Amino acid sequence: MTSHSSTTHESSTTAPATRPAAPMTMAAALNAAIRDAMVDDSSVVLFGEDVGPLGGVFRVTDGLYAEFGETRVSDSPLAESGIIGTAIGMAIYGLRPVVEMQFDAFSYPAFEQIVSHVAKMRNRTRGKIQLPIVIRIPYAGDIGGVEHHSDSSEAYWASTPGLTVVTPSNPADAYSMLREAIASDDPVIFMEPKSRYWSKAELALPVRTAPMSTAVVVREGTDVTLIAYGPTVKTALATAELATEEGLSIEVIDLRSLSPFDDATVSASVRKTSRAAVIHEAAQFGGYGAEVAARLTERNFYYLSAPILRITGFDIPYPSPKLEEYFLPTPDRILAALGTWEWS
Amino acid sequence: MPHDYVMSLNVESAPVLTQAAPTPLRLIDDAGRAVDPSEAGGFALPAPDILLGLYRRMVVARRFDVQVTALTRQGRLATYPSALGQEACEIAAVASLRTDDWLFPTYRDSIALLTRGVPPEDILASFRGEWHSGYDYYQHKIAPQATPLATQALHAVGLATASKLKGDHTVALTLLGDGATSEGDAHEAFNFAAVWQAPVVFLVQNNQFAISVPLDKQMACRTIADKAIGYGMPGYFVDGNDVAAMYAVVSAAVDTARNGGGPSLIEGLTYRMEAHTNSDDPTRYRDSSDVEVWRGRDPIERLEKYLVSVGVLTDGERAGITREAEELAAATRECMTKTAVIDPLELFEHVYATPRTALAEQRDFLANEIAEHEAAAAKTTGETA
Ligand SMILES: Cc1ncc(C[n+]2csc(CCOP(=O)(O)OP(=O)(O)O)c2C)c(N)n1
Ligand SMILES: [Mg+2]
Numbered sequence: 001m002t003s004h005s006s007t008t009h010e011s012s013t014t015a016p017a018t019r020p021a022a023p024m025t026m027a028a029a030l031n032a033a034i035r036d037a038m039v040d041d042s043s044v045v046l047f048g049e050d051v052g053p054l055g056g057v058f059r060v061t062d063g064l065y066a067e068f069g070e071t072r073v074s075d076s077p078l079a080e081s082g083i084i085g086t087a088i089g090m091a092i093y094g095l096r097p098v099v100e101m102q103f104d105a106f107s108y109p110a111f112e113q114i115v116s117h118v119a120k121m122r123n124r125t126r127g128k129i130q131l132p133i134v135i136r137i138p139y140a141g142d143i144g145g146v147e148h149h150s151d152s153s154e155a156y157w158a159s160t161p162g163l164t165v166v167t168p169s170n171p172a173d174a175y176s177m178l179r180e181a182i183a184s185d186d187p188v189i190f191m192e193p194k195s196r197y198w199s200k201a202e203l204a205l206p207v208r209t210a211p212m213s214t215a216v217v218v219r220e221g222t223d224v225t226l227i228a229y230g231p232t233v234k235t236a237l238a239t240a241e242l243a244t245e246e247g248l249s250i251e252v253i254d255l256r257s258l259s260p261f262d263d264a265t266v267s268a269s270v271r272k273t274s275r276a277a278v279i280h281e282a283a284q285f286g287g288y289g290a291e292v293a294a295r296l297t298e299r300n301f302y303y304l305s306a307p308i309l310r311i312t313g314f315d316i317p318y319p320s321p322k323l324e325e326y327f328l329p330t331p332d333r334i335l336a337a338l339g340t341w342e343w344s
Numbered sequence: 345m346p347h348d349y350v351m352s353l354n355v356e357s358a359p360v361l362t363q364a365a366p367t368p369l370r371l372i373d374d375a376g377r378a379v380d381p382s383e384a385g386g387f388a389l390p391a392p393d394i395l396l397g398l399y400r401r402m403v404v405a406r407r408f409d410v411q412v413t414a415l416t417r418q419g420r421l422a423t424y425p426s427a428l429g430q431e432a433c434e435i436a437a438v439a440s441l442r443t444d445d446w447l448f449p450t451y452r453d454s455i456a457l458l459t460r461g462v463p464p465e466d467i468l469a470s471f472r473g474e475w476h477s478g479y480d481y482y483q484h485k486i487a488p489q490a491t492p493l494a495t496q497a498l499h500a501v502g503l504a505t506a507s508k509l510k511g512d513h514t515v516a517l518t519l520l521g522d523g524a525t526s527e528g529d530a531h532e533a534f535n536f537a538a539v540w541q542a543p544v545v546f547l548v549q550n551n552q553f554a555i556s557v558p559l560d561k562q563m564a565c566r567t568i569a570d571k572a573i574g575y576g577m578p579g580y581f582v583d584g585n586d587v588a589a590m591y592a593v594v595s596a597a598v599d600t601a602r603n604g605g606g607p608s609l610i611e612g613l614t615y616r617m618e619a620h621t622n623s624d625d626p627t628r629y630r631d632s633s634d635v636e637v638w639r640g641r642d643p644i645e646r647l648e649k650y651l652v653s654v655g656v657l658t659d660g661e662r663a664g665i666t667r668e669a670e671e672l673a674a675a676t677r678e679c680m681t682k683t684a685v686i687d688p689l690e691l692f693e694h695v696y697a698t699p700r701t702a703l704a705e706q707r708d709f710l711a712n713e714i715a716e717h718e719a720a721a722a723k724t725t726g727e728t729a
Binding site: 130 | 475481482487488503504506507516528532535536698700702
C-alpha cells in the first residue's frame with residue numbers, strides 16, 4: 001500500500017445524491033454501495049485479492065481503484081489470514097476496512113483471525129476496542145463452480161458470538177445492507193450469493209430497504225411459511241408460485257440477517273400459517289436450518305400443526321458442476337417435502 | 345553491513361545456509377565489558393544515562409515478575425507466564441518506542457506493559473480471571489495481550505500500514521516468541537509488512553522453547569533472523585540478554601520504520617528461566633544444568649557489572665532502584681487484596697455495539713436467576729437465624 005498524503009483522488013468524486021432509476025445487477029449495486037461509502041467516509045479502505053485494477057473476480061470492486069487510488073483500494077498479498085489480521089490493525093487505528101475473501105472456501109485460512117479476534121475484540125476489551133470491519137464473502141453454488149468455489153459457510157460464522165452475519169438476496173438489499181454494514185461499528189460478515197450477482201432490478205440509488213437486522217416477508221401467504229435467505233429466496237418464491245397451482249398459499253420470508261435472527265417477524269409468520277420449512281444450500285446436519293427450526297419450535301410449539309422441515313443440501317461435500325442440480329433444493333423437492341406433512 | 349549477524353538484501357552479505365549459526369551481536373559481553381567497536385556491527389554503545397535507565401527498568405520489572413510468580417504459586421492468580429531472564433528484550437522494546445507508537449504484546453510480555461506504564465492491577469485483571477483483558481489500550485497504545493500465537497503480528501502490520509496511509513509517523517512493534525515464528529500468521533505478517541513497507545518492527549524473543557519444544561524442532565535454518573532475507577527486509581541476530589545491544593538495534597529499527605525505511609525482523613537470543621507457566625513442568629524436557637548456564641548470563645547482572653565498572657551505578661542509585669522495586673512489589677501485593685467485583689450482567693454488554701433482543705433476553709434471564717438464588721439464600725439464612 002502506497003501512501004499519498006496530498007494526492008488522494010477524493011477530489012474527483014462527488015457526494016452521492018439521488019440518481020435516476022436504472023436497471024442494475026447485484027454486483028453493480030454492491031459496487032455502488034462501496035463507492036458511495038468511500039465517498040462519504042474517508043476512513044473506508046478496501047483491499048483483498050485482485051480487488052484493485054481487475055476489480056475483483058466478480059467485478060464487484062470494478063473502477064474503485066481507478067477512482068480512489070492505491071491509498072484506499074489495493075491488492076493485498078495472497079493470504080486470507082493476513083487480510084483479516086491487517087484489517088484488524090487498521091481498524092484499531094481508526095480505519096473502516098472493507099475486505100474481500102475471494103470465495104467462500106478461501107475464507108477458511110482466516111478462520112482464526114475472524115473467530116478469535118474479529119468476533120471477540122469488543123468483548124475482551126470491555127468495549128474499548130471496536131472493529132468496524134466488513135468481510136465480504138461470495139458464497140454458495142449454482143454457478144457451475146469447480147471444487148472449493150460453492151461452499152455455504154454461513155453456519156460457522158452465525159454460530160460465533162460477536163459476529164453479525166447478513167446476506168442480501170436482491171440488488172436493492174445488496175446496496176442498502178452493504179451501506180449499513182460499512183457504517184456499523186460491529187464487524188459484519190457480508191455473504192454475497194454468487195448465483196445472484198447478475199440478477200437485475202430497477203434501482204434509484206442510494207436506495208434504502210428495511211434495516212439490515214430484520215427479516216422481510218417477500219410474499220404473503222396463509223398456509224405455509226418458507227424461510228429462505230441469499231440464493232434460496234429465489235427458489236422459495238418459485239416454489240410459492242408453483243404451489244398456487246395446487247391451491248397452496250405460501251408465505252416467503254427472506255431472513256436477510258442470519259445473526260441476529262429476527263425472531264419477531266419469523267415467529268409472527270409461523271404463528272399465522274402454523275407450518276414452516278427452512279431452505280438453504282448448506283448441508284443439513286448442524287446447519288443454520290437446525291437453529292431456525294429449534295428456536296421457532298421453542299417459541300411457537302403450540303401454534304404449530306406440523307414439525308418444521310429443513311429442505312437443504314445433502315450432508316455431503318458440494319458436488320461437481322455436472323452433479324450440482326441433484327444437490328440444490330428445487331421447488332419440486334420443496335413441494336414434495338411439504339407433501340409429507342399430514343394435511344387435515 | 346558486512347557482519348554475519350546483520351542480514352541485508354545485499355547479495356554479498358546474504359547468508360549461506362550451510363554456515364554455522366553466527367554469534368549474536370552484542371555490545372556488552374557476559375563479563376560486563378564493552379566489546380571492541382570493531383565487533384559492534386556499526387552500533388554504538390548507548391550512553392551511560394540511557395543504560396542506567398534501562399537497568400533501573402529491568403530491576404523493577406524483574407521484581408514485579410518475581411512477585412507475580414509468587415502470587416501465582418500461592419494460588420492467587422489463575423496463571424502467569426513469566427518473562428524472568430528476558431528483561432533485556434522486553435525493556436529494550438518499550439524503551440525504543442515513543443508514547444504514540446504502538447506495542448502488540450503476547451501473554452509473555454506483562455513486564456513490557458508494566459514498563460510502558462500500565463498499572464499492576466490492570467495487568468493482573470486477566471490473570472486474576474476477572475476479564476479477558478483489562479487495561480486502557482488507547483491510553484497506553486498497547487493492544488490486548490494476544491494468546492493465539494503470531495496473530496498479533498498481523499494486527500501490528502495493519503496498524504502500521506494505517507499510520508502510513510494517514511501520513512502519520514506512528515510505528516508498531518510486535519513481540520513474538522520463537523515457536524510463534526512457525527505459525528502461518530508470522531509469515532504472512534513478515535510478507536505483508538515487507539510488501540507494504542509498513543513501519544513495523546518484529547521482535548522475536550527466542551527463549552529457545554515453545555512450552556516444551558526446543559527451537560530445532562521448529563525450524564531447520566540457522567537463525568530466525570535469517571528468515572528476514574526471504575521476505576526482503578533486514579534481519580538482526582542479537583544477544584537478547586544484552587540490553588545495550590537490544591536497545592541499540594531495536595531503536596535503529598524503529599527509526600528506520602519511522603523514516604519510511606520499512607520493517608525489520610530482530611531476533612533476541614535469550615532463555616526462558618521459569619516454566620512456561622505455573623502449570624508446566626520443565627523437568628520433563630530440559631536439564632536444570634542448562635538453566636544454570638543461562639543463569640550465569642543474566643541480563644541484569646551483566647549490565648550491573650558494566651555500570652559499576654564505569655562508575656555509573658553508585659550505592660545511592662542502587663538503593664533508589666531497590667526502593668522503587670520494593671514499592672512496586674508492595675503495590676502489586678496490595679492490589680491483590682482488593683477484589684474487583686464484576687457484575688455478571690456485564691457479560692452481555694460488550695458483545696455487540698448494536699443491541700440485540702436475544703442477548704437482552706438472556707441477560708434478563710440471568711438477572712432473574714441471580715435474584716432468585718439470592719432470595720433463596722436470604723430465606724435459608726433467615727430460617728437458620
Ligand atoms: C495458535 C496457537 N496454538 C497453540 C497455542 C498454545 N501455546 C501457548 S504458548 C505456546 C508456546 C509458544 O512458544 P513461543 O512462541 O516460543 O513463546 P514463549 O511462550 O516461549 O514466550 C503454545 C503452543 C496458542 N496459544 N496459539
Ligand atoms: Mg519461546
